[in-house]
Amino acid sequence: MAEAFPNGGIMGERVRTHDWAATPLGAAETWPQSLRTALSIMLSSAFPTYLAWGPELTSFYNDAYIPIMGDKPNGLGQPFPEVWSEVWDTIGPITHRAMQGEASYFEDLPLTLMRHGHPEATWFSFSYSPIGDETGGVGGVLCTVHETTERVRAEAALRESENKLAAILEQLPVGVGLVDQEGNITLSNRILQQYALDKVPSRDPIQGERWRGYTPDGQRLSPSDYPSARALRGETVVPGIDFLVTLPNGQEIWTRVSAAPFRNTAQEGLGAVFVVQVVEREKRTEQALRESRARLQAAIDLVGLSPYTWNPITGALDWDAQLKAMWGLAPDAPVDHEVWLSGIHPEDRPRV
The missing domain is CATH 3.30.450.20 (PAS domain)
Structure with missing residues (x-):
């Protein structure tokens, strides 16, 4: 037996010392070569792998599979349905199909396990493959497993966080957008969406024609000086800059745009967040006031008051x-x- 399975780590040693004569498989010296080959491949694999052999589906697994067992009793030599009885209604039919020669693959399959003393929601990606024996039939099932519980939970938490953020953004009276380092808008609220933006104007020549930025004294800005471009370069807070925007319907309105870098917890730049506020009434009032002052000054100059x-x-x-x-x-x-x-x-x- 030691010569047949010289390696295999912890589970290799357990296989070598297990009392197989007390199992349906009988003494290891009587095992068929197909089982020995499958077991040798499994024990040498660095990927979590489970092997169920024979009509009774006697269990084997490698060291990489041990963490998946949690605090379950050692399942070596036990019937597969007993080791994973709590999910056998799900994996039993899959195993049966494999014993009939049908391979299966599942990604992020949800399973509720009892492996830490309580029901635990888990997710796995795995494949079940039939293993041929010397008779030309199927001798057992090889299951390669990758637990994806942490990733699925993290993605669910991220989606929940994004949904909460989106709900908050929808309540704001201004347009808000998040852009990546290339200037692509990855998140926006409904107010911002009315401007039909896929990319910030500083990174999109077509949008740059619709969004014209101006300094406080009315000078046209270069796109490299737009708030989003400055925030993507790392400027901490870019104050509001006025833009005359041509909407998709041809209407022109005044807006004020400000921006700031968007970083992760390690302070690595992920993009920028920007805010668009309509200042049409303010700009029109300023224009009317300037015209009124000009008329007043003209009258004063005319009469010498x-x-x-x-x-x-x-x-x-x-x-x-x-x-x-x-x-x-x-x-x-x-x-x-x-x-x-x-x-x-x-x-x-x-x-x-």
């Missing part, structure tokens, strides 16, 4: 250069109530 403002509570005065010149003051001279009165003849001050 010098208006000023005075706050009677604080005494603050606001004079233009022409009025300051009338008082004999420099254009940058400060003005207050006392300065104003000092320019009036003392006899006229009570009346003024």
Whole structure:
């Protein structure tokens, strides 16, 4: 027996010392070569592998499979249905098909196991393969297994987190998007989706024609200075920049865009998050105010008036250069109530 299975780690040693004469397989010296070959391959594998042999499905497994057993009793030499009785209603039919010559593969199959003293939700990817024997029939089943429980749970937690984030974003009164390092928008709320963006304008020439960014003094920005481009370069917080946007229906509106880098817990750059806020009313009001001031200034210049403002509570005065010149003051001279009165003849001050 030792010569047949010289290696195999912990389970190899258990196979060599097990009392096989007390099992349906009988003494190891009587085993067929097909079983010996399958067992040798299984014990030498670094992949979790289970072997069930004969009509009674006597069990073997390798060292890599031990963690899957948890705190179950040693299943070596035991019938497969007894070792995994809690899930036999699921894996029993699969095993039966394998014993009939049909191989099967499953990915992330959910199974509730009893291996740590309580029901445990688990997931596995595995294949069941029939093993031929010397008679030309099927002598047993080889099951290669990969437990995916941690990955499935992590993906479920990630989906839950993303769903919560998406729900929060939908409640915001502004458009919010998350972009990767290439500028592709990977997450957006409904408000942002109305702009029909797949990629940020700084990385998409077509979108760059629809989104025109401007400085506070009205100068056109280069796409490399757009908030998303700056955030993707690692700038911590990019303040709001005004964009005149042409919507898919041809309408033009003013928006304000700000951005910040998006990093993981190791502070590695994953992309950027950006916010789009409609400032159409604000921009139109600013434009109307500028036009109103221009008309007022034109009227003042036409008639030669010098208006000023005075706050009677604080005494603050606001004079233009022409009025300051009338008082004999420099254009940058400060003005207050006392300065104003000092320019009036003392006899006229009570009346003024």
